[in-house]
Amino acid sequence: MCKIIKEERYIYEKRKKCFFCSTLLVIFMVSILFTGTTVKAVTANPEDNINLVVLFNDNTIDTKVEDFIIESGGKIVSNLSKVGGLEVKCKSALIPKIQAYDTVKSLAPNHNIKLPKEKTIEFKNYGKRKITANSANNNQPGDLYNLYQWDIKKVTNDGKSFEICTGNHDVVIAIVDSGIKKDHPDLEKNFMGGKNFVSKDFNGDETETGDVDDINDRLGHGTYVAGNIAANGRTKGVAPNIGFKSYRIFNSKGDTNATIVSSAIIEATDDGAKVINLSMSGYDLKGKCYWTDPKTGIKHSLGDDMAEYELYKRAIKYAIKHNVTVVTAAGNDGVDCHNAKKITEFLNTQNGDEGFKYEGLAYEIPGNIKGVINVSATGTTDEIAKYSNYGDKFIDVTAPGGDSSKTGTINDMCLSTAINDSGYMFGEGTSIAAPKVSAIVGLLLCENHSFTPKEIVKIIYKTSEKLDDNKSKEYYGAGLANAYEALAKYK
Incomplete structure (x- = not known):
């Protein structure tokens, strides 16, 4: 269900050797940036229950099917009644x-989304090598913003947008991610609660208790994303006074699945969030999916399209229908996501050893779903980052996400809040670009609550800075998103 947390060209080439061993979801751990997700098919052990997404013809769940599954020894894991979906475990x-x-x-295996390790630079370690003691430890409001946050300055016109609007708590941005370090000094004033969607012992993680209030960030990515939106301390976000909630969808091992993500989207909508940030990326199929049982050799047709893909669509459609703007990250595999056939080949290569076979066209999700604002990433020179996914009619806008491929230094990376001892980290990825756009959306809504998602999209398009004479829309969409221009013209 997770569409899915989407780095550099050398990373892409490394993945390519195993023919895209990962779909992406950019995630950070203390000193490690996760910018790709490995989406593995559910292991098809015939003696175990298989985890399935069952999707009904409309948004109404057939209780007869539920009863049949239970009576046959299966289990209903999740009931997504508002979008007509079930998560089921059965033979x-x-x-x-x-x-x-x-x-x-349709029905389909509920793929596990696994986060591989990627590159970051730990602020504390870097500080010991390069930063003077005074500059690294003066702990003054905005000192790290002034020193390092070129990306926030670019989006805000060097802070000019702060003079118009910094946000408020009447508008809440939902960060569907790995949780939050809620006592981080740069974030705690704008933190407004949240919920955990990771079930007890999910994927064998014994540290997971199923406590819905456990939104503690084990990985660091959600905390990093939040800083780009709402930090207000030594670092600054694009909207330093806006409210945000955290919806945790990853366990301590970096695992999630489609039903967890979709449930979080629906819950955030029902909670009254006006913006949902999905700093994640993955790939899914619109076609036919087959699974061959390794024990019997029987080939099962799992439907005319992937139930996960449709579940994502329904969850996002539900949000947009309720006047929620959804912002997504394009992903970090450096892939032309307009080429659907290549992505199908990727799925077959990745999951073929589990008995799965895909026919048809595959797409990046959630960025390919109608109605979202899909964001690519640029570096300090406003050129497309080497890791960023791209594609004709795939990218809506771009935003700074960092790109150290040219210099390999923190000067081309983005500093934000972290769960490590220093509280800060440098990183890069489209999941760093997307929250900047989410923050702009939130600021616009603070100024005018009546804006609809369609109106927001038009404003973002019209006020983005045109790059490359607007000739490279496959990389930049409408251009580089700008908070100051959006607020100045549409406050």
């Missing part, structure tokens, strides 16, 4: 029987 023998119900549109 593979039930697959054709579930499909036989006329009310079932």
